[in-house]
Ligand SMILES: O=C(O)c1ccc[n+]([C@@H]2O[C@H](COP(=O)([O-])O)[C@@H](O)[C@H]2O)c1
């Protein structure tokens with residue numbers, strides 16, 4: 001399994017520098033004062049680098065919602081009970097979750113992957129890739145074995161490969177898993193050497209007392225398991241989660257296919273940090289959609305070297321912020337394809353002063 005992942009990693013290259021240059025040049029001849037479309041221009045340049053063309057057009061958009069459970073829930077780290085994960089799985093499949101609504105509006109398809117839900121889910125639309133029934137309790141031992149972490153990463157890669165084969169041109173990372181902000185905070189601490197109190201937030205909405213307890217749980221898990229910060233798979237297996245591993249694989253698969261991957265919130269950010277640890281150039285293919293209300297996400301994006309496009313105080317997960325960002329991606333790509341140039345519209349350029 002390691003060899004198959006290494007093969008994918010070896011194919012991931014930086015963004016296309018020439019397409020970046022062509023995009024910058026095109027932005028300067030469009031009918032607007034230079035730089036006046038602000039961050040939309042930066043987005044257009046990044047998309048050019050990813051897609052290898054300064055005038056990209058994106059058709060099929062796929063939100064991949066990886067769902068899994070977390071043994072650490074038994075420590076009382078979430079405001080909600082674990083069974084919500086399986087219940088929400090059916091909500092996604094029925095089209096009633098927040099991300100389903102926003103995806104319909106943005107013309108995106110939602111795919112639910114069972115990568116480690118603690119219960120059984122059966123539905124014709126489900127992508128069944130269960131590695132195990134929930135992770136182990138990281139406060140008492142490793143979350144999973146190294147083999148299970150590799151299997152989950154590989155599952156994410158194969159989901160990406162299959163979606164690209166069926167026409168996906170943009171990915172959005174989504175997830176569902178009660179307890180997964182604890183695992184994501186632990187991954188952030190382990191990879192970036194950050195203290196638990198900086199990385200841990202309120203997740204689904206815990207009070208001050210539970211927050212102090214959650215920080216102590218993450219501290220204990222890190223001390224007990226001593227994950228190796230130089231080894232992304234070790235971090236995943238000791239203090240990660242199955243959906244975090246699956247999303248890390250999805251990001252690697254997207255980067256391998258040179259398809260933009262829009263990151264949602266805190267959990268997607270943890271997966272992105274793992275992908276970066278495994279393949280530093282994968283960051284070139286990531287678009288940070290929004291800054292989550294979850295404490296620690298800002299720092300996470302800083303460590304990824306990415307700037308979020310939206311700041312709406314979202315903290316739902318599922319891919320909701322990522323899907324909202326599709327409207328901006330569509331805007332940036334249409335500007336590059338449809339906006340007139342000074343020459344084509346007969347508009348005078350700036351006077352040199
Ligand atoms: O995306 C985010 O930034 C985000 C922030 C807080 C919570 N969530 C969602 O809430 C769940 C995890 O919260 P918790 O408190 O159970 O760890 C999980 O299903 C996530 O999708 C997501």
Ligand SMILES: Cc1cc2nc[nH]c2cc1C
Nearest residue numbers: 080084176204316317318
């Ligand atoms: C209801 C509910 C929906 C969610 N969607 C993502 N995380 C969630 C957590 C809860 C509790």
